[in-house]
Amino acid sequence: MDADVARRYHSFAAWAAGSSPLYAAWAEGVARDAELTDRIGRLSEREGQPNLVFAAARWVGCGLDPFPRWRERILAAWDDLVQVAATRRTQTNEAGRCATLLPVLAGIPGPIALLETGAAAGLCLFPDRYAYSYDTPAGAREIAPDTGARGIPFLPCRLDDVTSAPSRMPEVVWRAGIDLSPIDVTDAEAVGWLETLIWPGSVHDDRVARLRAAVAVARADPPRIEAGDILDRLEGVAAQSPPDATLVVFHSAVLLYLDAEERRRFADLVDGLGARIGRRVLWLSNETAGTLAEIDDRMSPGLNPTGSFVQTVDGIPVALAGQHGGTYEVSPFRL
Incomplete structure (x- = not known):
């Protein structure tokens, strides 16, 4: 397991808990998942940030399912997700x-x-x-x-x-x-x-x-x-x-x-x-x-x-x- 990725996603889960329970659950799931932390760890820090990974997953059609089903979908769509993360940015224009x-x-x-x-x-x-x-x-x-x-x-x-x-x-x-x-x-x-x-x-x-x-x-x-x-x-x-x-x-x-x-x-x-x-x-x-x-x-x-x-x-x-x-x-x- 990539310990740095696990730490970053665990921290994100705590931050998102009161605002987006689904994102908090995804982040906590990633933080405990050896395969996902390893894959995310191969990305640059910018590309592997939770906001971008989660948005990229949604962009390629992984939906808003609970973590177990969502995990299956992003692993199946991983190459497409990586391409989106490499070419897009987290530009939240609120x-x-x-x-x-x-x-x-x-x-x-x-x-x-x-x-x-x-x-x-x-x-x-x-x-x-x-x-x-x-x-x-x-x-x-x-x-x-x-x-x-x-x-x-x-x-x-x-x-x-x-x-x-x-x-x-x-x-x-x-x-x-x-x-x-x-x-x-x-x-x-x-x-x-x-x-x-x-x-x-x-x-x-x-x-x-x-x-x-x-x-x-x-x-x-x-x-x-x-x-x-x-x-x-x-x-x-x-x-x-x-x-x-x-x-x-x-x-x-x-x-x-x-x-x-x-x-x-x-x-x-x-x-x-x-x-x-x-x-x-x-x-x-x-x-x-x-x-x-x-x-x-x-x-x-x-x-x-x-x-x-x-x-x-x-x-x-x-x-x-x-x-x-x-x-x-x-x-x-x-x-």
């Missing part, structure tokens, strides 16, 4: 995350330019075109575009403090993204892969409908997404933003795919970006704890952010953000 970006974006005065690193299909580049409902201790707060467009995504989010509820839409005048493998929102197969990346389970059922509604918004005005490494392309794309707008460089669950040295390089790039391109730049990050040591050092020792992103503004933690946008907690960072 528009619901905009509900946790909006509290910060709405507080920026004047026009803003959005630059998302790891943009996938760019569905998070349209926070000003979705509708939101914030459940706060003081009651519901709703906000939507003035256009009155029908069929736009409706994003619910629970807040722990009514003062963090946005009262206006940001004035977005420019938007762009960077991704190693941009997804064309007009490509039905590519969008189908995005749907396959959504975990099975009742808590995720609404995400499929949200994805389809967000794709419709993006198809009406396809976002510009530059292909390339964010470390190589960031400054060049950023310099194309309007000079009179605040440039917001943002990302969600992207830095975990970089190694420690690359994360350090990215943080240093963003830190000095404004001076190099002559813009006001704000860095808005939704990443898991452990991404950058200086951010972890700024959090209270007893804080447990498991299951949430630590949202930071210019490297300062400001909130715990639900990974799919469902919650936004600022109280852990209030003095």
